[in-house]
Amino acid sequence: MKKILIAIVLISSTFFYAQENAVVKVNIPSEQAYQFTPIVDIEASAVKSQGKTGTCWSFATSSFFESEIYRTTGENIDISEMYTVRNTYPAKAWNYIMRQGTAQFGEGGLSHDALNSIKLNGLVPESAYSGLLHDAANHDHSKIVPELQKVLDAYIKNDKKSTARSWKIATDSILDANLGITPENFLYNGVVYTPKSFLEMTKLNTSNYITLTSFLQQPFYTTFILNIPDNFANGTFYNIPLDELVNEVDKALEKGYSLALDCDVSEKTFSQKYGVAVVPENIENNEKAMTYIVEETTVSPEFRQVEFENHNTTDDHLMHIVGLEKDQNGTEYYKVKNSWGTAGERIGNGGYVYMSKAFFRLKTISVMVNKDAISDVLKGKLNI
Structure with a gap:
């Protein structure tokens, strides 16, 4: 040789x-600029804008249900987010009254709030109820909550002019004036529906959905009420180990099921402008990580728990996971549909965000998923 x-x-x-x-x-x-290749891409409706509202929970969950309807029927149906919002405000008002003003009253909510509203009130298409009046092009609820809270606080303070009947009437009047009166029936594709019959037509089975989370303060494979401000309805969550949560999300996507996502997007490394969400190991790489691949932090369940308990991770936004992507190094990211529109210099990637699994592990509060999508092993552990 x-x-x-x-x-x-x-x-x-x-x-x-x-x-x-x-x-x-x-x-x-x-330096390697991101180059993404699809692994799983699930049918989803067009990206919308929630405008100047805190109603991401309805936009995300409605988008999730739109994908579910398409998956089972092949029909693209544009669900009215504001019909759900309109019917949820009174429920929040009741909770605020019964807790004598000590509960949070605002625009926010969670996926189970949309589900609860649909079970009780049915669904309507966007064409039947947009929530936009007087030729308004964008949603803006900045004045609605203060108006409602003024009425509710007056009742709580035993204002002699305020009665149980009067606050309910005033609440409905404010909502009708700002969002419109909800329809008792409407025409869709040549057929007259009620909200309940329209829900039946979509074949959306509202009993099929569960919410998964992963926290250390409760035993795994049990349900508990997660104590976060927007959980006014005291919704229950199935608690599973973090690695299992990630695996179940992956399996669901591989089977063709999307998921509604509740997470924290307050980090500087969540960028709608660049369309990425990552957790750099070195904070000095935060800016670079918006356009170039960097080493990410290893997120343990313990680290995740600390960030939740010190309030660095909060439930500040909901979105819709519709796919799985990989970069040129084989690192996987979730394709996440946002509700901040598609226009403007701060909106990149068509309104979608590619979220690394490290970011998901650290910043996810919960996911809503069709229980048919989860593994048989997990179903057994959860007694579903």
Whole structure:
């Protein structure tokens, strides 16, 4: 065998190989811009804008149910987010009254709030109830909650002019004036429906949905009420180990099921502008991570728990997981549909965000999923 001497010199991320008097130059990129390739891509409706509202919970969950309807029927149906919102405000008002003003009263909510409303009030299409009046093009609820709260607080303070009947009438009047009167029946594709008959037509089975989470303050494979501000309805969550949560999300997507996602997007490394959400190991790489692949933090259940308990992780936004992507190194990301629209310099990637699994592990509060999508093993553990 002929002995070959190889000298390697690193200059600006370029290797020079000297081999038998010949020099071969090989460029090794020191920075890799994201290049995503789809692994799973589930049918989803067009990206919408929630406008100046805190109603992401309805937009995300409605989008989730739209995908569920398409999966089972092949029909693309544009659900009215504001019909659900309109019917949920009174439920929040009742909770606020019964807790004598000590509960949070606001625009926010969770996926089970949309589900609860649909079970009770049915569904309507966007064409039957947009929640936009007087030629308004965008949603804006900034004045609704203060108006409602003024009425509710007056009743709580035993204002002699305020009665149980009066606050309910006032609440409905404010909502009707700002969002419109909900329809008792409407025409859709040439057929007259009520909200209940329309729900039946969509074949959406409201008993099929559960919410999964992963926290250490409660035993795994049990249900509990997660104590977060927007859980005014005291919705229950199935608690499972973090690795299992990630695996179940992956399996659901592989089977063609999407998921509604509740998470924290307050981190600087969640960027709608660049369409990525990551957790750099070194915070000095936060800005770079918006456009280039960087090493990410390993997120343990213990680290996740600390960030939740110190309120660095809160339930501040809901979105819709509709797929799985990978970068050129094989690292996987969830394709997440947001509800901040598609226009403007701060909106990139068509309104979608590619969320790394590290970010998901750290910042996810919960996911809503069709129970048919979860594994038989987990069903057995949860007695579903």
